Amino acid sequence: MDNKVLTVSGLNSYYNVKTDKWGIGTARRQVLKDVSFEIGRGEIVGLVGESGCGKSTLAKCILGMVKDHDGRIEHGSTKMIFQDPYGSLNPAKTVGWILEEPLRIKKELKDPERNKKVSEMIHLVGLDDGFLVRKPGELSGGQRQRICIALALMMEPDLIIADEPVSALDVTVQDQILKLLLKLNRELNIAFLFISHDLKVVYSVCERVMVMKDGMIVEQGSDEQIYRAPEHPYTRQLLAAVIDDPVRDGS
Amino acid sequence: MLDVIDLNIEFHDHITPETVVYDFDLHLEKGEIVGIVGESGSGKSMSALAIAGLLSRKHMKKRGQIIFDGVDLLTCSRGVLRKYQGNDICMVFQEPMTSLNPVKRIGWQVGESLRIHTSLTEEQIREKVIKTLADVELDDPEGIYDKYPHELSGGMRQRVMIAAAIICEPKILIADEPTTALDVTVQAQILKLLKRINKTRGTAILFISHDLGVVRSLCERVLVMYRGRIVESGSTGEVFEHPREEYTKRLISAIPKMEKLKDGQ
Numbered sequence: 324m325d326n327k328v329l330t331v332s333g334l335n336s337y338y339n340v341k342t343d344k345w346g347i348g349t350a351r352r353q354v355l356k357d358v359s360f361e362i363g364r365g366e367i368v369g370l371v372g373e374s375g376c377g378k379s380t381l382a383k384c385i386l387g388m389v390k391d392h393d394g395r396i397e398h399g400s401t402k403m404i405f406q407d408p409y410g411s412l413n414p415a416k417t418v419g420w421i422l423e424e425p426l427r428i429k430k431e432l433k434d435p436e437r438n439k440k441v442s443e444m445i446h447l448v449g450l451d452d453g454f455l456v457r458k459p460g461e462l463s464g465g466q467r468q469r470i471c472i473a474l475a476l477m478m479e480p481d482l483i484i485a486d487e488p489v490s491a492l493d494v495t496v497q498d499q500i501l502k503l504l505l506k507l508n509r510e511l512n513i514a515f516l517f518i519s520h521d522l523k524v525v526y527s528v529c530e531r532v533m534v535m536k537d538g539m540i541v542e543q544g545s546d547e548q549i550y551r552a553p554e555h556p557y558t559r560q561l562l563a564a565v566i567d568d569p570v571r572d573g574s
Numbered sequence: 575m576l577d578v579i580d581l582n583i584e585f586h587d588h589i590t591p592e593t594v595v596y597d598f599d600l601h602l603e604k605g606e607i608v609g610i611v612g613e614s615g616s617g618k619s620m621s622a623l624a625i626a627g628l629l630s631r632k633h634m635k636k637r638g639q640i641i642f643d644g645v646d647l648l649t650c651s652r653g654v655l656r657k658y659q660g661n662d663i664c665m666v667f668q669e670p671m672t673s674l675n676p677v678k679r680i681g682w683q684v685g686e687s688l689r690i691h692t693s694l695t696e697e698q699i700r701e702k703v704i705k706t707l708a709d710v711e712l713d714d715p716e717g718i719y720d721k722y723p724h725e726l727s728g729g730m731r732q733r734v735m736i737a738a739a740i741i742c743e744p745k746i747l748i749a750d751e752p753t754t755a756l757d758v759t760v761q762a763q764i765l766k767l768l769k770r771i772n773k774t775r776g777t778a779i780l781f782i783s784h785d786l787g788v789v790r791s792l793c794e795r796v797l798v799m800y801r802g803r804i805v806e807s808g809s810t811g812e813v814f815e816h817p818r819e820e821y822t823k824r825l826i827s828a829i830p831k832m833e834k835l836k837d838g839q
């Protein structure tokens with residue numbers, strides 16, 4: 324585990340699903356099938372795949388939120404930016420309190436330093452101190468998403484799993500957030516598992532890309548490899564939708 | 575069909591009142607598709623919620639008029655509002671998890687508006703729900719019928735929301751970022767579905783999105799919002815070819831291209 328922040332090997336995961344509408348009969352449905360990959364320190368890896376293929380499930384397995392799984396998962400300090408920001412922020416607390424929480428737990432910093440750090444972070448995600456006194460319910464969708472990003476960054480973990488982190492953001496803010504992630508990646512060597520359905524976004528930040536279909540990783544390689552010479556039909560289908568772009572013209 | 579005149583929305587949660595929407599004007603005809611684009615926090619969702627009659631929080635003031643069918647939705651009684659809400663005017667919410675009921679099955683939730691506004695039998699409702707779930711490109715609609723929201727993926731939940739909104743064939747569909755969690759292939763199918771509903775039923779659509787490509791392909795007209803105001807509006811082609819406002823220009827130039835991002839080192 325020295326230069327790896329995440330090792331996943333032979334991972335299978337299952338959900339119990341009801342087989343009748345009274346909820347008496349249940350069956351074990353497999354979602355992830357023999358998933359294996361590694362992420363090195365400071366690496367940015369993209370995960371793409373169609374809706375429902377198991378991307379969020381993989382993220383939840385890594386964080387120990389899916390009980391029924393087998394295989395091996397090893398990781399260092401890891402934080403997650405959830406796909407559904409609303410559910411992951413405490414609605415009763417203010418944004419300032421929420422962002423300060425990890426620092427309070429760490430107990431390294433004194434009050435004024437903590438406040439300074441919280442304020443710095445909120446500016447980095449394109450918001451200002453005025454938002455610190457608000458509760459999550461008083462924010463717009465994109466503002467909430469940025470609070471989640473700020474929260475994950477606050478902890479400076481080895482790895483951040485970002486599940487559709489910029490999907491609700493307009494292009495100007497999206498650009499700013501992606502640049503911020505790259506900056507923190509460079510300065511603090513934070514690795515990212517970047518889940519997105521947007522191939523352009525993935526290409527713009529990731530060095531390596533994995534393609535998932537029906538719970539299996541059907542293709543993985545360097546971004547250039549995948550984007551220029553996709554092997555799997557699903558990858559080709561995804562790329563066909565953005566075919567007007569220069570990378571694919573093979574220059 | 576719908577006229578929004580000088581809509582202002584103000585919050586009084588904190589010491590200083592905060593206006594989040596100023597002088598919002600919109601005229602929507604039957605069968606029209608109008609896009610709203612704009613910065614995060616510019617007031618798109620608030621305007622949409624107000625039009626859908628779903629904004630009635632404490633500590634908030636609304637001014638202006640929202641006239642539908644000759645009735646002002648801002649001042650009419652709750653009973654009248656309920657007649658339109660979820661029937662003539664339906665909304666797809668930005669965050670599916672907050673608007674789906676976690677303890678009710680999907681099938682029940684999608685069919686709810688039919689139960690309230692029509693006299694169909696349970697059997698007919700079930701049939702229609704399953705057909706609509708298939709319409710939004712969900713595989714295995716029968717299986718999904720009996721599931722709970724947390725058992726679906728993000729993109730599946732988003733499509734369930736769309737199904738719940740279109741099932742009662744509204745006159746106006748307000749869709750707030752309805753395809754953010756969908757990959758391009760599914761997204762293309764959903765957009766086709768919206769176009770088809772618009773053509774065959776004459777449903778007017780108010781489509782909020784940060785994806786300018788999608789807005790361009792779907793909408794005839796577009797409004798650009800910035801800091802609570804509509805700063806530019808016009809035909810989609812016109813606004814995108816010849817943006818007048820600084821913000822619109824920035825928005826268009828920031829459309830992601832297939833290229834590596836530099837972090838401005």
Ligand SMILES: Nc1ncnc2c1ncn2[C@@H]1O[C@H](COP(=O)(O)OP(=O)(O)OP(=O)(O)O)[C@@H](O)[C@H]1O
Nearest residue numbers: 338374375376377378379380725726727728729730
């Ligand atoms: N708690 C659960 N119980 C039962 N089934 C579940 C549960 N969570 C997810 N599933 C199912 O597992 C499959 C994978 O879901 P997952 O959320 O991992 O998809 P995803 O790749 O993240 O999709 P999206 O892009 O739409 O977010 C889906 O078919 C979903 O219905």
Ligand SMILES: Nc1ncnc2c1ncn2[C@@H]1O[C@H](COP(=O)(O)OP(=O)(O)OP(=O)(O)O)[C@@H](O)[C@H]1O
Nearest residue numbers: 461463464465466585594614615616617618619620
């Ligand atoms: N209860 C509240 N009190 C004060 N301000 C609020 C409250 N709820 C929302 N706001 C503010 O209203 C503004 C408009 O929010 P709205 O949700 O309409 O934005 P939006 O254009 O939909 O943005 P996004 O693209 O991020 O979803 C935001 O700046 C938000 O912070």
Ligand SMILES: [Mg+2]
Nearest residue numbers: 379406727728
């Ligand atoms: Mg997901």
Ligand SMILES: [Mg+2]
Nearest residue numbers: 463464619668
């Ligand atoms: Mg919004």
